[in-house]
Amino acid sequence: MSNTIIVGLQWGDEGKGKIVDYLTEGSEVVARAAGGSNAGHTVINGGQKYILHLIPSGILWPDKLCVIGNGVVIDPLGLLEEMATLRGQGVVITPQNLLISENAHLTLDYHKMLDRAREARRGENAIGTTGRGIGPTYADKIERQGLRVTDLRDPSKLAHEVEWRAALHNQELALAGYGPVNVPEIVAQITDAAEKLRPHIANTVVVLNEALKAGKRVLFEGAQGSYLDIDHGTYPFVTSSNTTAGGACTGSGVSPRRIERVIGVCKAYTTRVGAGPFVTENDDIGDLLHGMGREFGATTGRARRCGWLDAVLLRYAVMVNGCDEIAITNLDGLDSLETLKICTHYELDGSIIAYPPPTVEEIARCKPVHEEHQGWQQDLSGITCYADLPARAKAYLDRIAELAGARVSLVGIGPARAQTLVA
Ligand code: GDP
């Protein structure tokens, strides 16, 4: 393994957690660099199911260092809850294997209230956020009025720091019929959380760069997906961070010159949670997958919208992220289908286009240009090596690689760690 960024190529939930877990063995450090507890990464191993929100999936491997980088927004109470749940599942978490950046911004209760208030205000144009306070936390960061992890170090100042920020937000909350912010409650909650998190706080930029200097290999665990990226996604139906590969560098303080490999993760079909355009959306596939008990969100439990594989999205995401390779997960979800479709291009107002247009209004007008493939109609879940995949499954994967412009290096045929094939 080399220093590698794992990034989602669709709208999140591509199976990044599973791929990171699979690749962690070959790395010494696993870092998160963007997003917050809007993420939900599922890892199934040894018959246990783990859902990670803020903590890198590498935590499931003993002796790996996990880092929550400066670009992440941290809900301190959510983080403690996640630590407790994982410990309850037998995972060891100590200041030796989990470090939190002192520069990461804090998501507080009022950010979650603002998230709800702003979604309510948007009405039928609501984004369908996870309600985890992500947008308002990043907005405070950009407005230079955020509270950071380092501010937890001096509890004597917290009351003052929360007080003036709450006063600012109370005006907006009152207009929306929310609030006011309960300052003493927030201060009590984060004072307690600060006590518990303090041993984990570090200058993670130095830690990561020293680790690299010592020859250790770092795996960057992407959160969300390329089309939820604040710059490159289907704005405004996006999250509030840079979820594409560049975000791994700014969100960790590691130079792009240290990155050796970028692996994009995508499903063998497409899913999306939340609102926004979705060119290949197809209710029949949704019904099929939901009927199999699949495609319900790991964070909110919402049924994910489903559709055919969209190679227009993949092509652009592979370009923006500079992917050398792609990992295709959930191939087994298509096992029963007689015919599969791949969207190779869009038709927009009579023109055939190869990349997604910039506005959601244009994307909503796009019609998918599909090609059909014969299904393999075989249970793939027990296959243990790539060569044993049916020819039709291999042809489907080869075509995806060709359309996306990157080679397929890993294939998922089930949720467990072992159900990963190296191509
Ligand atoms: P992430 O947010 O990108 O880590 O993905 P999620 O964990 O939110 O969603 C991916 C879902 O697909 C989870 O339920 C995984 O357990 C599951 N999964 C991942 N890869 C595969 C696969 O190859 N086959 C099957 N059947 N499930 C998979």
Ligand code: IMO
């Ligand atoms: P992982 O890391 C799927 C979506 C929300 C909503 C939009 C904005 O598990 O792939 P936010 O709460 O971030 O302000 O919501 O982004 N979203 C995700 N969808 N997977 C995720 O993370 C997501 N994180 C945010 O559903 O549409």
Ligand code: MG
């Ligand atoms: Mg997820």
